[in-house]
Amino acid sequence: MIELSGNQHQGSRATGRAGNLAEGIYHKLKQDIFDFRLLPGDRFTESDVADRMGVSRTPVREALFRLQRESYVEVLYRNGWRVRPFNFEYFENLYDVRTILETAAVKRLCEQEQGAVQLEDLKRIWLVPASERLTDMSSLSALDERFHEMLVEAAGNDEMARIHREISEKIRIIRRLDFTKPPRVEATYLEHGKVLRAIMQRRADEAQMMLRAHIEESRREVRKITLHMLYSARADADRDAM
Incomplete structure (x- = not known):
């Protein structure tokens, strides 16, 4: 049986918290898109989302990349992000x-x-x-x-x-x-x-x-x-x- 050290336990818990945070941000942004609080074509930055949700940019970025893979948003290099225009x-x-x-x-x-x-x-x-x-x-x-x-x-x-x-x-x-x-x-x-x-x-x-x-x-x-x-x-x- 492999035992984790104290630092490893703390690292595992921190990773879990970060994952849960990114998951929550993902669902919140997705619901905002579904409910047209974020409209097709709207532009925003990771900092905008992080400030609004009171979190760091890291879980926001993780959530946005997941939404990008699902074709809900697109990255505008050097210009932040955009909700994909309605097609x-x-x-x-x-x-x-x-x-x-x-x-x-x-x-x-x-x-x-x-x-x-x-x-x-x-x-x-x-x-x-x-x-x-x-x-x-x-x-x-x-x-x-x-x-x-x-x-x-x-x-x-x-x-x-x-x-x-x-x-x-x-x-x-x-x-x-x-x-x-x-x-x-x-x-x-x-x-x-x-x-x-x-x-x-x-x-x-x-x-x-x-x-x-x-x-x-x-x-x-x-x-x-x-x-x-x-x-x-x-x-x-x-x-x-x-």
Whole structure:
């Protein structure tokens, strides 16, 4: 058994604290981007973030490099950092890949026996009376993401599921906006239910068609809401700057 010296123990604890601090800063900055407190195109420095959060620049830099790897921010050499400008073409491409993966997964689900356990879990969430539907937008957004992820996972291809999870993470910044309007909540329950029933009855073509239409409708709504929110957030920022 290897024992650590006192200095090694202290070094290990310090490393752990620094890692936790960077993790916290990462999540805070990411949420600021998701909530448009940091707007696409906004510039800032590591010192700006460090001063605002009352920390040193080291964990801030670690958090920013992680966000850079995930394509949320970009470094401007000698000029600090910038929230990546909003690129709808980028998100459209991600939605296209997501649609291909999910419809392929649904086809496989209709052709095989495995995945029954995951489908039972989804039925308990989405095939419920209107009186039992959730109304909390944050919870619904997370459940909606899991619905689509579980469809892909149930198909039994681990690589397909991994790629789909990565895409879900990248589009989460705009996809969650689909749950800011009550009619979209009702539509999501109804559309998920139809897709599930078609899969259970092994109607692959119908299930794929409905799933594709469901994703496309969500994409249109999200684009419209995102444009409105970006405009409103930028207008508010301009007023505060005056």
